[in-house]
Amino acid sequence: MAELTCRYSSVQTMGTLDGPGVRFILFLQGCPLHCGYCHNPETRAFDGGKTATVTEIMAMVSRCRSYFGKKGGITVSGGEPLMQAEFVTELFKECKKAGIHTCVDTSGCILNGNIEKMLDYTDLCLLDIKMTNDKDYKEYIGCDMSAPLKFLQKLSEKKVPVWLRQVIVKGINDNEENVKLFNGIAEKYDNVTYTELLPFRKLCESKYEEMKIPFPFGIYPETDKAVIEKLTAFLTKTNK
Numbered sequence: 001m002a003e004l005t006c007r008y009s010s011v012q013t014m015g016t017l018d019g020p021g022v023r024f025i026l027f028l029q030g031c032p033l034h035c036g037y038c039h040n041p042e043t044r045a046f047d048g049g050k051t052a053t054v055t056e057i058m059a060m061v062s063r064c065r066s067y068f069g070k071k072g073g074i075t076v077s078g079g080e081p082l083m084q085a086e087f088v089t090e091l092f093k094e095c096k097k098a099g100i101h102t103c104v105d106t107s108g109c110i111l112n113g114n115i116e117k118m119l120d121y122t123d124l125c126l127l128d129i130k131m132t133n134d135k136d137y138k139e140y141i142g143c144d145m146s147a148p149l150k151f152l153q154k155l156s157e158k159k160v161p162v163w164l165r166q167v168i169v170k171g172i173n174d175n176e177e178n179v180k181l182f183n184g185i186a187e188k189y190d191n192v193t194y195t196e197l198l199p200f201r202k203l204c205e206s207k208y209e210e211m212k213i214p215f216p217f218g219i220y221p222e223t224d225k226a227v228i229e230k231l232t233a234f235l236t237k238t239n240k
């Protein structure tokens with residue numbers, strides 16, 4: 001049988017922001033959502049990017065292995081990695097055989113049998129709870145809020161450790177009430193070990209210009225560090 005291939009946009013060999021330790025990050029191509037602050041709009045089209053087999057990705061991962069140390073490993077991000085769950089399963093199986101820590105960075109927008117299988121080989125999930133009410137999810141993200149909550153429930157059943165994350169945007173979710181709702185979601189599940197708030201940034205603005213598409217959140221200012229610090233003080237799960 002021919003080896004599975006993925007569509008990916010890029011890789012990062014020394015990532016330190018998406019999971020524990022130093023990591024190899026694979027950005028898969030294709031995402032069904034349209035988050036107003038999407039920082040990787042070039043990864044959304046399903047027919048873009050490059051292709052690679054599991055063997056080819058594992059060769060790239062192996063070259064970085066000496067940097068992983070005890071904590072590091074691979075993070076599959078995107079785009080939306082759940083859309084290529086069969087490939088990620090095969091990749092993670094190979095990582096597990098090689099003793100490499102596996103992490104998926106996702107919006108949790110869909111769930112099916114292939115994704116459930118993938119979770120059996122996933123050591124950690126970085127899950128974005130992008131908003132804390134259904135209206136904002138529909139308006140700014142492009143799915144129902146029930147989708148990531150259903151995904152989180154499945155992560156709980158499968159006992160996959162989770163870090164919950166949310167990007168804070170001034171005028172939309174930069175308030176204490178929102179953080180309380182976010183805490184409430186995190187506290188419901190023992191497998192959520194860590195929560196993090198991230199500032200909205202506009203570094204991606206030039207990508208939108210190059211692609212000649214509007215940047216929906218271009219009208220909002222970047223989020224001040226002080227706001228993140230103030231709201232982070234309300235988080236209840238902050239020990240990694």
Ligand code: SF4
Pocket residue numbers: 031032033034035037038039040041043044078079080107
């Ligand atoms: S889930 Fe990620 S890749 Fe998809 S639209 Fe949102 S920010 Fe962009």
